[in-house]
Amino acid sequence: MSIPDPSGPPGASGTSKTLHHGLQVLELLVTHPQGLSLTEIAEGIGVHRTVAHRLVRTLEAHHLCRRDRFKRISLGTGLVRLAEPVEQDLRTLARPVLEELTDAAEASAHLVVRENAEQVRMLMIVEPRQARMHVAFRSGQLDPIGRGSAGLAMLAARPAVAGEREEVARARERGYAVSTGEIAPGITGISAVVPTGRDAAETSIGLSLFEAPDPDRLGRLVVAAAHRLGALLK
Structure with a gap:
């Protein structure tokens, strides 16, 4: 230990x-x-x-x-107060990237950070301005790292381990993770890790939507957004 x-x-x-x-x-x-x-x-x-x-x-x-x-x-809880200035900078840099992503995909875009070894936290969600319907989540929501596209993308950024979920291996091959119904029934998530040059994958960016008829196109949009944010954070 x-x-x-x-x-x-x-x-x-x-x-x-x-x-x-x-x-x-x-x-x-x-x-x-x-x-x-x-x-x-x-x-x-x-x-x-x-x-x-x-x-x-x-x-x-x-x-x-x-x-x-x-x-x-x-x-x-004192650690939250210490982290707030860092997270505020992250939110400030991420907002225009998320707004561009949500406009391109006409779906809700989200920024998720790793909370600890077992959980990820929804740091920010930006809802589309033009879509007739969209997914809404509560900022600050905690989810298991092994469920949902955001956590799967972070796991896929690590070396493969014995017994890992097939979805993690697929995300590693594609460069983005896809999940359906793992965080909320009927909701599809598509996420990619934000490359920052650090050893650990701590942040992901993605989309949440009711239907994903072309996940490859959406995946490419998510990966491009993740790289834009990563360049701002370096």
């Missing part, structure tokens, strides 16, 4: 050992959205339980982690 240390040994010249361990706690909790016990955290970052206790208490004071009634520790 331990996490890799990409920054070298704690206490290296010019670094803070305590801050290093505190960030390790947060990184560990990201990979365990169901929460961890204090002992599991101590073992995960390789420190004594007393040190882990002080780290968690400090993070709790800043609302960066929290304990449930079973004393399991998970990420706190």
Whole structure:
């Protein structure tokens, strides 16, 4: 359960050992959205339980982690506040790209970000101005990463793994993911990962519509939009 240390040994010249361990706690909790016990955290970052206790208490004071009634520790709401400026910049850059996509496809366009190892979050949806009917979703909605085109596109951006869904492999081949009825009955989603040059796929852009008579054309529109946004984010 331990996490890799990409920054070298704690206490290296010019670094803070305590801050290093505190960030390790947060990184560990990201990979365990169901929460961890204090002992599991101590073992995960390789420190004594007393040190882990002080780290968690400090993070709790800043609302960066929290304990449930079973004393399991998970990420706190303070992280949302810290992330808001970054997400606001992302929304600002994405809006004109989404508006262009929704006009071209005459369907609702969405921006989805990875929330944790198991979930994705709808960050923004732009509805078409001309279509007679369109799909509407609530911003902030959380969905499993393994269901729906947005999460499937993120999974497809990773190397293949044993037992993965056929839809993930197909998305990897095509460059975009397609799903029907996985997030809402009768709704088709078409999504592609936004290329940012980072190792992990954290953002996808896509369409939600009632019918997709030509998914290849829509897929090409989505991929082109994803690349436009990726160029803005680099």
